[in-house]
Amino acid sequence: MISRRRFSQAAFGIATIGAAPQRGAAQSHERILVAGATGRTGRFVAQDLLDSGHAVRGLTRNPDRARERYGDDVEWVAGDVRDRASLLPLYTGCDRVISVLGATERTGENTPEAVEYNGNVNLIDQAKESGLKQVVMITSLSAGRADSDPDLVARFTGMLWKNKAEHYLRDSNIPYTIVGPGGLRDYEPRLQGIWFQSEDNITVGTISRADVGAVMAEAARNPAALNKTLRIINDPKRPIDGWRDALSQVPLDS
Ligand SMILES: NC(=O)c1ccc[n+]([C@@H]2O[C@H](COP(=O)([O-])OP(=O)(O)OC[C@H]3O[C@@H](n4cnc5c(N)ncnc54)[C@H](OP(=O)(O)O)[C@@H]3O)[C@@H](O)[C@H]2O)c1
Numbered sequence: 001m002i003s004r005r006r007f008s009q010a011a012f013g014i015a016t017i018g019a020a021p022q023r024g025a026a027q028s029h030e031r032i033l034v035a036g037a038t039g040r041t042g043r044f045v046a047q048d049l050l051d052s053g054h055a056v057r058g059l060t061r062n063p064d065r066a067r068e069r070y071g072d073d074v075e076w077v078a079g080d081v082r083d084r085a086s087l088l089p090l091y092t093g094c095d096r097v098i099s100v101l102g103a104t105e106r107t108g109e110n111t112p113e114a115v116e117y118n119g120n121v122n123l124i125d126q127a128k129e130s131g132l133k134q135v136v137m138i139t140s141l142s143a144g145r146a147d148s149d150p151d152l153v154a155r156f157t158g159m160l161w162k163n164k165a166e167h168y169l170r171d172s173n174i175p176y177t178i179v180g181p182g183g184l185r186d187y188e189p190r191l192q193g194i195w196f197q198s199e200d201n202i203t204v205g206t207i208s209r210a211d212v213g214a215v216m217a218e219a220a221r222n223p224a225a226l227n228k229t230l231r232i233i234n235d236p237k238r239p240i241d242g243w244r245d246a247l248s249q250v251p252l253d254s
Contacts, residue, residue, distance in 0.1 A: 001251065002003045004091075004239065005151065009207055013027065016050060018031065019037045028096075029052075029053045029054050029055070029080075030054055030055070030220075031054070031055040031056075031057060031093050031094045031095055032049055032055070032056055032057070032094065032095060032096050032097070032098060032220055033057045033058055033059060033090060033094040033096070033097040033098070034046050034057070034058050034059065034074075034097075034098045034100065035059040035079075035081060035088055035097065035098070035100065035101050035119075035123055036051070036059075036100035036101040036102065036138075037056065037059065037066075037100070037102075038058065038060045038062075038065075038066045038069070038070065038138035039059030039100050039102055039206050040184070040186070040209055041100050041102075041138065041184060041209040041212050041213055041216075042058075042100030042213075043070070043210055043213070044210045044212070044213020044214070044217075045098055045100055045213040045216045045217050046058060046074050046213075047213070048213050048214055048216075048217035048218075049217045050073055050074070050152075051219065051222065052217065053057050054142045054220075054221075055075065056073070056074045056075065056207065057076075057077055057090065057094060058074040058075065058076050058077065059075070059077055059081070059087075060076055060077075060078070060079070060091060060113055061078070061079070061080050061191060062078075063076035063078050063198070067168060076092050077105050079096045081101060081115060081118075081119030081122055081123055081153070082109075082110075082114050082115065082119055082122070083121070083122075084117060085108050085125045086120040086127070086128070086131065086185065087123065088126050088130065091126055091127065091130040091132065092130075092202045094130070094132060095123075095132060095133050096127075096132055096133050096134040096135070096136065096220050097123055097127045097132055097134075097135050097136070098135075098136040098137075098216055098217075098219075098220060098223060099118065099119075099120055099123050099135065099136070099138060100136070101116060101119055101120065101123075101136040102115070102116070103107040103116055103158065106149070106199055108174075110160070110171075112157065112158035112160075113161050114137075116158065116161045116162055116165055117162075117164050117165050117168075120137060120168070120169070121165070121168055123135065123137075124137075124168060124169055124172050124174065125172075126247035127174055128172060128174050128189075130205040132174070133170060133175060133178045134174070134175045134176060134177065134220065134226065135172075135174055136176070136177045136178075136179065136216055136219045136220050136225075136243040137166075137176065137177075137178055137179070138164060138179050138180075138181065138212070138216065139162040139163075139166055139178055139179070139180045140158075140162050140180050141180050141181060141182040141197070141204070141205070141231050141232070142156075142180075142185075142202060142204075143159055143162040143163045143180050143203075144157060144163065144166070144180070144199055144229070144231070145159075145202070146159045146160050146162070146163035147163060157234050163168065166180075166229070168177050170253055171250035172208075175199075175226050175227060176226070176227060177216075177219040177225045177226060177227075177228055178228070178229040178253075179194060179215055179216050179219060179221075179230045179232065180229060180230065180231045180232075181232050181233070182202075182204065182205040182206050182207050182232065182233035183205070183206040183207070183232040184206070184207065184209050184212065185207065185208055185209065186204045186208070186209060187208050188208065188210065189208050189210030189211050189214065190211070190212075190240050191208065191234070191235040191240075192208075192235060192236045192238070192240070193234065193235050193236070193237070193238025193239050193240055193241075193242055193243060194207070194211055194215065194233075194234060194235070194238065194242075195212075195232065195234070195235035195238055195243075196230055196231065196232060196243065196246055196247070196249075196250050197231040197232065197233065198231075199229065199231060203233065204215065205233030205234065205235070206233060206234060207232055207233050207234045208234060209234075211234060211248060215230060215232060215243070216228050218244065218247070222244075222247060224247050225247055225250075227251060227253055228250050228251070228252055229249075229253055230250060
């Protein structure tokens with residue numbers, strides 16, 4: 001029996017993630033390394049995976065703080081994605097890695113370039129070296145536009161580094177899923193449906209962090225998510241759990 005009390009409710013002060021159906025779980029239960037499992041979105045990824053019976057190893061710069069805040073359902077391990085050499089041992093026994101990393105500084109040492117680009121490059125390279133089955137990585141709804149929209153890059157420099165990380169992962173030859181959410185919000189999960197947007201016709205929007213967590217966890221369970229970029233926002237016109245079937249309709253990245 002998997003305890004979710006300390007991790008999802010008491011510790012986070014949030015509503016229970018809810019009775020979202022756990023589907024696509026055809027594979028045997030695996031151990032998944034989640035970088036950013038202490039983050040405001042990463043917590044939902046970790047909880048969803050625990051709820052579906054997976055073991056979660058949470059990579060954090062401060063395991064004592066993580067354990068104190070979020071309990072020990074997650075196996076917390078110390079690591080800093082900027083330090084490539086420190087990562088390899090953390091992959092032992094893991095099947096996949098999910099990156100829900102976010103830079104904590106605009107300037108300084110923990111910037112988007114250092115964390116969301118170089119850190120993700122380190123995670124991807126070590127996943128390849130360790131023979132992992134998949135990398136799932138968060139970026140942003142508009143990250144694909146950074147190739148062709150200098151104004152966007154000028155306004156949001158982080159978008160450039162998210163875009164570069166996307167290219168690196170697609171070119172890496174490791175099975176992957178990229179999840180690019182709209183503006184992250186802390187409202188409850190499953191209030192609205194989820195809309196997979198077409199890359200060449202993005203509509204700006206927002207999405208619950210918990211819903212993003214559900215999509216990222218499902219991406220690690222469902223082979224229909226492999227080698228795709230999922231640009232997602234909430235949409236009140238779509239059925240609440242319709243995205244689980246719609247996932248198979250999202251085209252493969254070319
Ligand atoms: N805000 C928006 O509207 C929006 C929209 C689309 C996409 N996004 C993107 O979504 C992602 C997640 O956002 P969020 O708000 O959930 O993030 P967050 O709460 O700020 O969490 C950031 C996570 O990254 C980890 N981290 C930071 N630097 C690290 C390092 N050097 N080594 C290892 N771990 C490190 C932190 O872990 P520790 O502190 O425990 O080490 C933490 O778990 C970000 O990339 C963000 O840019 C945001």
